[in-house]
Amino acid sequence: MTMASKSDSTRDESDDEAADSTEPESALETARRQLYHAATHLDIDQNIVERLKHPKKVHEVTVPIERDDGTVEVFTGYRAQHDSVRGPYKGGLRYHPEVTRDECVGLGMWMTWKCAVMDLPFGGAKGGVAVNPKELSSAEKERLTRRFAQEIRGAIGPTVDIPAPDMGTNPQTMAWLMDAYSMQEGETIPGVVTGKPPVIGGSKGRDEAPGRSVAIIVREAIKHYEKDINEASVAIQGYGSVGSNAARLLDDWGANIVAVSDVNGGVYDTNGLDTHSIPSHHEEPEAVMGHNAPETVTNAELLELDVDVLVPAALGNVLTAENAEDVRADIIVEGANGPTTSAADRIFTERGIPVIPDILANAGGVTVSYFEWLQDINRRTWSLERVHDELEEEMLTAWDVVRDEFTDGEVTWRDAAYIVALSRIAEAHEARGLWP
Numbered sequence: 001m002t003m004a005s006k007s008d009s010t011r012d013e014s015d016d017e018a019a020d021s022t023e024p025e026s027a028l029e030t031a032r033r034q035l036y037h038a039a040t041h042l043d044i045d046q047n048i049v050e051r052l053k054h055p056k057k058v059h060e061v062t063v064p065i066e067r068d069d070g071t072v073e074v075f076t077g078y079r080a081q082h083d084s085v086r087g088p089y090k091g092g093l094r095y096h097p098e099v100t101r102d103e104c105v106g107l108g109m110w111m112t113w114k115c116a117v118m119d120l121p122f123g124g125a126k127g128g129v130a131v132n133p134k135e136l137s138s139a140e141k142e143r144l145t146r147r148f149a150q151e152i153r154g155a156i157g158p159t160v161d162i163p164a165p166d167m168g169t170n171p172q173t174m175a176w177l178m179d180a181y182s183m184q185e186g187e188t189i190p191g192v193v194t195g196k197p198p199v200i201g202g203s204k205g206r207d208e209a210p211g212r213s214v215a216i217i218v219r220e221a222i223k224h225y226e227k228d229i230n231e232a233s234v235a236i237q238g239y240g241s242v243g244s245n246a247a248r249l250l251d252d253w254g255a256n257i258v259a260v261s262d263v264n265g266g267v268y269d270t271n272g273l274d275t276h277s278i279p280s281h282h283e284e285p286e287a288v289m290g291h292n293a294p295e296t297v298t299n300a301e302l303l304e305l306d307v308d309v310l311v312p313a314a315l316g317n318v319l320t321a322e323n324a325e326d327v328r329a330d331i332i333v334e335g336a337n338g339p340t341t342s343a344a345d346r347i348f349t350e351r352g353i354p355v356i357p358d359i360l361a362n363a364g365g366v367t368v369s370y371f372e373w374l375q376d377i378n379r380r381t382w383s384l385e386r387v388h389d390e391l392e393e394e395m396l397t398a399w400d401v402v403r404d405e406f407t408d409g410e411v412t413w414r415d416a417a418y419i420v421a422l423s424r425i426a427e428a429h430e431a432r433g434l435w436p
């Protein structure tokens with residue numbers, strides 16, 4: 001891989017500005033800063049960096065729906081399409097009151113890097129509707145989804161842009177979206193979205209995939225740092241899809257899961273918790289504290305436990321300048337998206353604590369989404385065993401490439417992952433050129 005010092009012109013002042021700004025930073029700031037930062041390690045055409053700073057297109061639509069009481073309410077929806085040089089756009093759709101244009105652009109950029117580091121033939125996108133889904137009935141959510149699907153219909157499609165579930169949306173949302181799209185096209189087109197229920201073309205193993213990939217990366221990181229998984233202690237913040245699946249797999253593989261938490265706090269046992277008997281967020285929300293364990297910890301305390309591996313798998317911006325000096329884990333593996341702020345990242349680098357980044361660790365979700373898309377296009381279902389085997393292979397391939405970059409260059413794990421991603425994207429742009 002090309003490693004050369006970048007010309008000064010490639011450095012953008014906002015790189016350092018963003019890194020020093022008051023936390024927490026927005027997704028767009030983080031995504032742009034990470035782009036500049038990776039570019040400093042590469043001999044890459046400044047014009048390509050310039051292009052990657054901007055989304056290709058952002059669709060903003062008005063989504064009126066009839067509420068159950070007969071009134072009409074109007075919401076705003078977005079689909080930000082960042083870059084498609086390597087393939088169709090891919091990324092989630094979220095229903096959340098704080099969805100904004102800029103957030104979609106930033107998260108869309110993140111998806112571009114994530115797909116590239118995994119070498120998936122996709123670009124990055126993100127979208128959503130600024131709405132509180134908890135205030136909508138199921139029928140209202142269905143009307144919102146169908147109308148939103150209609151508004152963005154021209155912008156999506158199985159070879160154009162493929163949405164997936166994200167915050168506030170789920171397989172049912174994807175089923176409505178796929179149905180609305182298919183009805184208008186006059187044929188069933190399962191490949192227009194991923195994360196669907198398996199009965200209409202969803203993939204087996206999709207739900208647990210991000211947690212599974214986190215577990216695989218934790219296992220490989222333990223090996224890389226010459227620890228024994230049977231002796232390794234692991235603390236995991238968040239016991240939802242990512243946290244609980246990662247915890248249970250690592251538990252099955254011999255690791256000692258000493259602490260897990262949900263929004264209310266965590267349970268702690270230095271001898272290791274029985275992760276299968278602690279209900280996940282989806283089995284019973286907020287039930288972690290009800291589990292019988294010798295000790296409880298707050299979420300802040302969990303992040304500072306003396307463990308081999310810490311996995312923040314709940315929220316963004318939880319490892320900050322305030323607590324980074326107090327973190328005692330030997331290795332951090334990011335399960336959530338963006339759990340480490342730039343300031344915390346610098347402190348961990350100074351302290352020599354490796355942070356394996358989200359774009360690699362939790363990329364199992366988009367990878368199995370890719371498998372789902374392949375199954376849809378080929379009209380052929382894969383067994384769960386095949387999904388697991390192929391995910392394992394994809395994760396190990398990506399891990400090896402990032403690890404080689406980490407070992408060869410004097411860079412952090414995050415830089416290594418971004419260098420891999422950006423090189424692939426830049427090479428594709430160079431090969432295709434700029435037209436007209």
Ligand code: NAD
Nearest residue numbers: 210238239240241242262263281313314335336337362365
């Ligand atoms: P989830 O909703 O299934 O679970 C979230 C968990 O975090 C719950 O246990 C909840 O109680 C806990 N939590 C909420 N607020 C908390 C707080 N303030 N402190 C501590 N814990 C808190 O969510 P998920 O799907 O597991 O996603 C977790 C993270 O992983 C998010 O950052 C998400 O963006 C990221 N992620 C998810 C996927 C996916 O497909 N599920 C894929 C990649 C990345």
